[in-house]
Amino acid sequence: MSRLWSRSALRAIAACLPSWLLLALLPGVAPRALVAQDGRREAPGDLAALAAKFEVPVARCEQILAGALPRGRNELSMLQARIREIHALAARATVTIGGAAGVLVEGGFVLTAGHVAETAGRRVPMRTSDGSWLSGITLGGSEETDTGLVRVVSDAIPESCRVLRLRNSAELERGAFVLMLGFPGSRRTEGPPLRFGRVLRNPARGYLETDCRMCSGDSGGPLVDLTGSVVGINSRITRDLAKNMHVATATYLREWDDLVASQWTGGRGSRAFLGVETRAEQDGTRVVRVVEGSAAERAGLRADDLILALDRHSLDGSANLPSLLGSYRPGRSVLLRLVRGDETLEVRVRLGAREQ
Amino acid sequence: MLPNAVVSQDVAAPASKDHATFRELFAPACVEARQATIKVRRDGMARALGTVVDARGFAITKASEFDGATKIECELADGSRHVVRAGPVDAECDLLLLDLRSIVQTAKPTLKVVRSDAAANARGEVAIGNFIACVGHDPEPFSVGVISLLPYTRVERGMSRARLPLPFKEESRSACVGRVDESPFASTGLQEGDVIESVDARAVSSARSFHRAIRRKTPGQRVTLEVRRGVKLFEIEVEVEGRVDRSGRRDPQQALWGRLSQVRFGFPEVLQHDAVIDPNECGGPVIDIEGRFLGVNIARVGRVETHALPATLVLERARRLIERMTAPSVKKDSEAGSKSDKTR
Numbered sequence: 001m002s003r004l005w006s007r008s009a010l011r012a013i014a015a016c017l018p019s020w021l022l023l024a025l026l027p028g029v030a031p032r033a034l035v036a037q038d039g040r041r042e043a044p045g046d047l048a049a050l051a052a053k054f055e056v057p058v059a060r061c062e063q064i065l066a067g068a069l070p071r072g073r074n075e076l077s078m079l080q081a082r083i084r085e086i087h088a089l090a091a092r093a094t095v096t097i098g099g100a101a102g103v104l105v106e107g108g109f110v111l112t113a114g115h116v117a118e119t120a121g122r123r124v125p126m127r128t129s130d131g132s133w134l135s136g137i138t139l140g141g142s143e144e145t146d147t148g149l150v151r152v153v154s155d156a157i158p159e160s161c162r163v164l165r166l167r168n169s170a171e172l173e174r175g176a177f178v179l180m181l182g183f184p185g186s187r188r189t190e191g192p193p194l195r196f197g198r199v200l201r202n203p204a205r206g207y208l209e210t211d212c213r214m215c216s217g218d219s220g221g222p223l224v225d226l227t228g229s230v231v232g233i234n235s236r237i238t239r240d241l242a243k244n245m246h247v248a249t250a251t252y253l254r255e256w257d258d259l260v261a262s263q264w265t266g267g268r269g270s271r272a273f274l275g276v277e278t279r280a281e282q283d284g285t286r287v288v289r290v291v292e293g294s295a296a297e298r299a300g301l302r303a304d305d306l307i308l309a310l311d312r313h314s315l316d317g318s319a320n321l322p323s324l325l326g327s328y329r330p331g332r333s334v335l336l337r338l339v340r341g342d343e344t345l346e347v348r349v350r351l352g353a354r355e356q
Numbered sequence: 357m358l359p360n361a362v363v364s365q366d367v368a369a370p371a372s373k374d375h376a377t378f379r380e381l382f383a384p385a386c387v388e389a390r391q392a393t394i395k396v397r398r399d400g401m402a403r404a405l406g407t408v409v410d411a412r413g414f415a416i417t418k419a420s421e422f423d424g425a426t427k428i429e430c431e432l433a434d435g436s437r438h439v440v441r442a443g444p445v446d447a448e449c450d451l452l453l454l455d456l457r458s459i460v461q462t463a464k465p466t467l468k469v470v471r472s473d474a475a476a477n478a479r480g481e482v483a484i485g486n487f488i489a490c491v492g493h494d495p496e497p498f499s500v501g502v503i504s505l506l507p508y509t510r511v512e513r514g515m516s517r518a519r520l521p522l523p524f525k526e527e528s529r530s531a532c533v534g535r536v537d538e539s540p541f542a543s544t545g546l547q548e549g550d551v552i553e554s555v556d557a558r559a560v561s562s563a564r565s566f567h568r569a570i571r572r573k574t575p576g577q578r579v580t581l582e583v584r585r586g587v588k589l590f591e592i593e594v595e596v597e598g599r600v601d602r603s604g605r606r607d608p609q610q611a612l613w614g615r616l617s618q619v620r621f622g623f624p625e626v627l628q629h630d631a632v633i634d635p636n637e638c639g640g641p642v643i644d645i646e647g648r649f650l651g652v653n654i655a656r657v658g659r660v661e662t663h664a665l666p667a668t669l670v671l672e673r674a675r676r677l678i679e680r681m682t683a684p685s686v687k688k689d690s691e692a693g694s695k696s697d698k699t700r
Contacts, residue, residue, distance in 0.1 A: 069377060069378065069381065070381060073384065073645065076381055076382075076487070076645055077645060080485065080486060080487050080645060083485040083487075083502060084483055084484070084485035084486065086485075087484055087485040088485075091484075179485075182504075182660065191505075193504040193505050193628060193630075193660070193661070194484050194485055194502060194503070194504050194505075194630070195501075195502070195504060195630040195660060196373065196485075196501060196502040196630060197372070197373050198372055198373050198378075200372055211372045211373055211374060212630075213630055213632070213659055213660040214659075214660060215612070215613075215658055215659045215660045218660075237612055237659070238612070239612055241614050241632055241659060242372055242374065
């Protein structure tokens with residue numbers, strides 16, 4: 001499995017706030033302007049209107065939106081019209097966070113993935129659908145379940161933005177139609193790309209699985225049902241194109257109090273950092289670039305080195321370096337076996353921390 | 357929370373959007389377009405689909421799948437197979453014109469022209485979230501999805517761009533190789549003064565057209581260069597390089613992308629949708645739920661995206677190709693024209 005973060009996501013998120021400010025943002029102290037936006041929480045269009053337009057009974061519309069297969073052109077057209085409506089809504093609630101995404105939800109929060117938020121108490125700039133910037137501060141999250149929560153601390157959310165409701169994903173039937181919004185930040189396109197799919201697995205605990213295809217950068221983006229509510233957050237993918245994992249909103253709701261209280265579980269956001277950009281190859285992991293001032297540079301790693309193994313773990317394509325490093329703590333010393341030119345070297349590296 | 361929600365998943369597997377039960381919903385929309393869809397084979401192997409765009413008997417398909425092909429055969433919706441003549445190529449759009457006129461003359465009733473509808477392609481009509489269906493020969497489409505992004509001009513991602521930085525003589529008008537003895541190309545056997553005549557049987561006439569031909573390739577792909585040295589003509593094979601991956605972001609995940617098209621960049625305009633197709637299923641029509649022609653699948657680009665050339669662009673380019681084919685005496689004006697005529 002591969003997490004959907006991109007390096008720029010990690011870099012773009014920089015400064016930490018002093019902890020006294022963090023305290024001021026704990027529950028009960030809702031920033032001013034966020035109250036005003038509650039009037040704009042924006043339910044999607046009226047289902048009755050769609051039902052009338054396409055001559056489909058409202059009850060039948062509801063069934064279809066929940067995953068019943070449409071019968072005939074009218075019902076299919078109704079479904080299509082609904083997808084367009086929900087997309088228009090969700091696209092304006094999706095924000096760019098570094099090289100990944102997040103979604104504005106009720107209460108002045110942004111839901112994102114844990115590996116996008118990275119750690120608690122960090123200030124994150126977020127770009128909204130109209131191109132303006134919001135400031136947020138990361139609250140709690142979990143490295144195990146990949147939940148992440150950000151509180152918006154900007155004075156106001158732009159008029160054109162939307163704020164989505166959160167729905168407990170446990171209410172979703174398998175087969176329910178869902179929309180996924182991807183990385184919105186690209187300069188070449190307008191807004192986040194839309195992908196459509198259905199719920200394939202919805203276990204009581206763990207990831208929600210859909211056939212909405214995702215790729216790197218889509219992390220943190222919303223999975224939205226056809227009532228226009230967030231039901232999941234993009235997290236990771238597998239080699240199987242039809243296996244796309246989203247953090248279920250059920251998980252967020254279960255962890256909600258901890259998330260709001262800035263509890264970070266698992267690693268506390270301090271991931272070990274080697275400082276190489278790599279490319280997986282057949283026999284190992286090729287170093288593409290060495291980050292200046294990193295542990296890798298101090299240990300004398302060079303671009304083009306082929307890393308064969310880290311401690312006892314061979315890196316011959318099946319294992320991947322970033323995920324392996326994820327299990328190490330900063331400060332640990334590791335032994336890298338690598339090939340440089342014709343030589344095979346063993347290099348000891350004392351791992352740094354992600355935040356330097 | 358509904359108590360039955362979690363239980364229900366153990367009863368019956370709900371269809372994925374790719375499952376036939378969902379695709380069947382689009383069968384009524386495909387009735388006409390199926391007849392305008394052809395399967396195109398190269399030396400017996402199905403390499404692409406094709407779309408009939410002109411009633412006289414012209415179809416287009418994805419050109420790069422047929423680079424240097426000797427025998428192109430097309431299969432109609434009724435299962436009949438016919439050897440067809442390849443026409444000119446639109447290199448920018450990667451479209452190859454196929455001449456099906458002889459089939460039309462033998463009155464094959466199964467061949468139809470794709471139903472283009474200016475209104476369907478008007479601004480505002482084509483919207484993100486609209487269903488699209490990728491039509492093959494089965495009653496139901498082989499893949500369905502939604503429009504992910506409206507037509508936009510595709511900008512290559514830096515790292516994906518193929519290149520082959522051969523040194524060329526600036527003063528020469530042809531693709532005349534400059535000093536190579538100290539470049540990485542010394543080992544290829546190329547010498548100063550050699551002239552590159554073609555790249556994978558596609559003629560090149562200048563350094564610029566050489567680089568343009570290379571850009572359409574994929575990093576790591578091997579290409580055959582036809583080289584003229586004095587009176588001698590020979591071929592060498594070289595590997596296309598990729599531009600350095602500056603982001604470090606896409607490459608490690610390539611294994612997660614599935615099979616992609618070899619030529620997938622540099623189109624003037626694309627419509628992005630999320631229906632998964634095989635690289636060998638490009639060239640066929642993309643329709644909406646009313647059965648109207650929206651475009652032609654031109655490339656499988658990534659895990660999440662298939663790119664289609666919008667209908668208006670396809671029809672315009674096809675019209676130009678047909679003109680070129682039916683009026684061969686007309687002086688070739690564009691570089692692309694002379695290029696493709698040399699190869700075909």
